Amino acid sequence: MPVTAARAELPEMQSPARGPFGIYVHVPFCATRCGYCDFNTYTAGELGGANPEGWLAAVRTELQLAAGRLGTAPDVETVFIGGGTPSLLGSTGLAAVLDAVRDSFTLAPGAEVTTESNPESTSAEFFADLRGAGFTRISLGMQSTAPHVLAALDRVHSPGRALAAAREARAAGFDHVNLDLIYGTPGETDDDLIRTASEAVETGVDHISGYALIVEDGTALARRVRRGEIPAPDDDVHARRYELLDRRLADAGFDWYEVSNWSRPGGECRHNVGYWNGGHWWGAGPGAHSFVGATRWWNVKHPNAYAQALDAGELPVAEYEELDAETSHVEDVMLRIRLRTGLPQRLLADSERERADRAVADGLLRARDDRLVLTDRGRLLADAVVRDLLS
Structure with a gap:
């Protein structure tokens, strides 16, 4: 079993000698909280004075400490900026995050650079600016094009906005664009999912992810299910919807390459493939997870505690474990x-x-x-x- 310690000082480690190396950056900010989400995210009223400028300064410091800790740091094959809602930083803020990575690490030739984005905080100009800054891949949270499904998930974008955002990203020169779908939401029908998948395919994206809705403890969705306001997701429905989604995507020329992910040839997310194939990565940001050598660790969750540790010159580690x-x-x-x-x-x-x-x-x-x-x-x-x- 792994040995776990609740302290801030990581053991000595060596830069990974083999396998892909990536950087993940966690953006903890959200305008609103979706009812199904249990990610480490914060709306304005929950930040306690933390702000994007202070967060970025702390991330920059963590990346500098990371490079020093790794010694001869490997070239970075993939960068993934996730959240939260990274697009709330705007194109200028996201470009600054990528600059912070470049200041401490060397990007490998042809590195994949991804940011997640919420459709309502993007525009054609936003995508054009990101393309110019060196991003190569966009991942958009679409979930569904059925208005009643979006309402059940507490999504605030209109049914057509995710589709328009995908087309804007493609027009800006992004060859690699992903749309995230969720299936099995109470009130969703088979036709809702088929229509959503078909409209996603028609945007010309090269990657689609599909996830069964999971009711996570502590979420608004879990409270609604517990009160009997909506039924819990059904496993048999999930299975049928997965088969419908898989068939529709296969008909459109997408192949599954991971159980929940489909792509056109060459459209696989290299960063996530690195996770699944035992690669190594440094996760920067509040609550971010990392894995280097045989050591896995995760940062303190709140942006204020995260920044305070880095202001003191310490890595913001909450806990770590050595994998046997x-x-x-x-x-x-x-x-x-x-x-x-x-x-x-x-x-x-x-x-x-x-x-x-x-x-x-x-x-x-x-x-x-x-x-x-x-x-x-x-x-x-x-x-x-x-x-x-x-x-």
Whole structure:
């Protein structure tokens, strides 16, 4: 089991010698809180005086400390700015974040640079400015084009705004644009999802993510379900909607490359593929998670506590854990089995290979060369497949 310590001082670590290295930057600001969201985000009234300018200064300091801590830092293959709502920083603010990364690290030739954006805080000019600043990929939170589904999710953008934003990003020269969808919202119909997927495809984007709605503890959605105002999402409905989404995207030339992600050829999100393939990354920002070598850690959550630690010249680490061989193995299996490239069989112990053979016989996995790949049915039961392999 991993050893966990609640203290701010990380153990000594070495710069990763192999695999992709990425930088994640967490933007904690949101204009409003969506009812289903449990991310580390804050609206204006929850910030306690924190602001984007102070946050950016703290992020810049963390990145400088990170580069020093890693010694000979590897070139950065991917940068991902997530949130929260990064687009609230505007194109100037996001360009400043990327400059802060460049000031402390070297971007590899052809590096992928992504920012998440909410449609209501973007414009054609915003995307043009980001393209000029060196961003290569845009990820937009669309969720649905059905007004009643957006209302149930407390999304504030109009049904057509996400579609327009995707087209604006494409027109600005972004070859790689993602739309995030959520399926299984109470009140959604099969037709709502098919229409949403079709309209997303018609924008010309090269990547679509689809996530089943999960009711997270502590959210407004969870409180509504608990009070009986809306029904809890249904697993059978989720399975049917996933199959509908997969079929519609396949018909449009998208292939799944991870259980919840589809792309046209060459449109995969390299940053996320790095996570799933055991890559290393430094996460900067309040609540951001990092993984380098065998050490995983996460920052303090509130922007004020985050900035205070950095003002004192300390990394803002809340806790860390050292992954032992058993934990690393479990995570390798859990993450790589979700990829279309599959799980290398050499990673499995003899007993796990026997269980994998049973999963093949049950139609949940198929053997392809030296790898195990989820079947269509296996994708619907991916978590159960992992549990069975590791049990």
